[in-house]
Amino acid sequence: MVISVKNADFSLKKMSLWQVVIIGVAYMTPMVVFDTFGIVSGITDGRVPLAYILALVAMLLTAFSYARFSRISGDSGSAYNYTAQSCGAKAGFFVGWCSLLDYILLPLVNALLASIYLEAVIPSVPYWVWVVLFTGLVTLINCFRVNILANLSLVFVLLPLLLMVLFIYLVIQGVGSEQGYDHVLTLAPLFNGDSSVLPLIAGASILCFSFLGFDAVTTMSHETKDPQKNIPRAVLLTTLLGGGIFISASWFIQLYFPSNVRFNNPDEALPEIVLYVGGALFQAVFLCAQIMNTFASGLATHASASRLIHIMAKDGIFPKATFGQLHAKLGTPLYAVLSIGLISLSAIFLDLATVVSMISFGALIAFTAVNFSVFVKFYLLEKQTQGIKNKCLNLILPLLSVLVMLCLWVNLERNALIFGCAWLAIGIGLFIYKKLKRQNIVIGNAY
Numbered sequence: 001m002v003i004s005v006k007n008a009d010f011s012l013k014k015m016s017l018w019q020v021v022i023i024g025v026a027y028m029t030p031m032v033v034f035d036t037f038g039i040v041s042g043i044t045d046g047r048v049p050l051a052y053i054l055a056l057v058a059m060l061l062t063a064f065s066y067a068r069f070s071r072i073s074g075d076s077g078s079a080y081n082y083t084a085q086s087c088g089a090k091a092g093f094f095v096g097w098c099s100l101l102d103y104i105l106l107p108l109v110n111a112l113l114a115s116i117y118l119e120a121v122i123p124s125v126p127y128w129v130w131v132v133l134f135t136g137l138v139t140l141i142n143c144f145r146v147n148i149l150a151n152l153s154l155v156f157v158l159l160p161l162l163l164m165v166l167f168i169y170l171v172i173q174g175v176g177s178e179q180g181y182d183h184v185l186t187l188a189p190l191f192n193g194d195s196s197v198l199p200l201i202a203g204a205s206i207l208c209f210s211f212l213g214f215d216a217v218t219t220m221s222h223e224t225k226d227p228q229k230n231i232p233r234a235v236l237l238t239t240l241l242g243g244g245i246f247i248s249a250s251w252f253i254q255l256y257f258p259s260n261v262r263f264n265n266p267d268e269a270l271p272e273i274v275l276y277v278g279g280a281l282f283q284a285v286f287l288c289a290q291i292m293n294t295f296a297s298g299l300a301t302h303a304s305a306s307r308l309i310h311i312m313a314k315d316g317i318f319p320k321a322t323f324g325q326l327h328a329k330l331g332t333p334l335y336a337v338l339s340i341g342l343i344s345l346s347a348i349f350l351d352l353a354t355v356v357s358m359i360s361f362g363a364l365i366a367f368t369a370v371n372f373s374v375f376v377k378f379y380l381l382e383k384q385t386q387g388i389k390n391k392c393l394n395l396i397l398p399l400l401s402v403l404v405m406l407c408l409w410v411n412l413e414r415n416a417l418i419f420g421c422a423w424l425a426i427g428i429g430l431f432i433y434k435k436l437k438r439q440n441i442v443i444g445n446a447y
Helices: 017-028 032-044 048-072 079-087 089-121 127-142 146-179 181-185 198-211 216-223 227-256 270-314 334-348 352-358 361-381 387-410 414-436
Strands: 003-005 441-443
Touching: 017 146, 017 216, 017 227, 017 270, 032 048, 032 198, 032 227, 032 270, 048 079, 048 198, 048 216, 048 227, 048 361, 048 387, 079 089, 079 270, 079 361, 089 127, 089 270, 089 334, 089 352, 089 361, 089 414, 127 270, 127 334, 146 181, 146 227, 146 270, 198 227, 198 387, 216 227, 216 270, 227 270, 270 334, 352 414, 361 387, 361 414
Parallel strands: 003 441
Antiparallel strands: none
């Protein structure tokens, strides 16, 4: 089996910078801050905003690595292609395979969440019906050109964000009327409770995965105008915008709820948070916004997952004739889109806790590999070692990012590690099969 890396120049790009950013932000599901607040507040002893700041710094380091690669490469494929370019095609294959795990599970998570929310709003409709309707609609939209996806994502992200602004206003009014408006301007949400560092790091480790989305935009390079300019910007802007939203929202939630004392169920604190702040009507409206937000994330994650399958199929990892072709009229990887839809339907039989426990392994593999690949490519291979700037950009920053990723590895859930290793074993089996069959894998031959 011959494995090589090959680059090619491909056709016209379509999306603008801000369309790509919107898809990235939608991928993050900004309102997830309300879902995770109770959990992280308990771990950090009421210092969620500070944990988000640490998580943002950690993710910016990795986002910078992604931006550097996307600036010099017009290829789609994210960590998959970047690792292949630096560490060889075999490493690229296994990083891509591990990354695929998270990409195909995230649409499934969104299907689960949306169906749970919808069943809570309309309990008379069976849960499985919501799964089918949600998955079917997301799949149908993704069958069409990505511009439609970007425009719909804007609508479904903007409205929840407006509600989030209203939430912040209600918090300011509530805190101001009860404790005085001078209390709103305090730094209490940052330095609340215990001052120990380890719980803060543990909380930040959980929150880092709220930022998943900045990496996904790199899978859409060939559908973006001037990708070597716009994709690096999109990566950093998506990370910064997501961080700004998370920190702002968590700041005011923490201001209103210094601890978890008022929550009956801190692990599912969202309904109680909005009920206490805005009342029953606001709670109902907010839940509807959460459904919209989940729908936007479902659209974005479905798009990224299908494109990674398409890219890997073009390289010979999956059947090229089926998954490696763009539909002549729709201009999308139709069969890859449909396959993600079928996988998402398994939400009928799975529960949220099980699926969530599987996520993170692939993301950590990808993040660690890309950071290390920056060091290999620019410092070792291209010998960009002279001067303080090169040493900072090509040696210190990427290795510091790898160190940060190792801290996240320490906090990885046991189930995620077990399932991830099982998935890796399947990838090893596929690799051996293709070698025995003498089937070529040409990484970088996407689109």
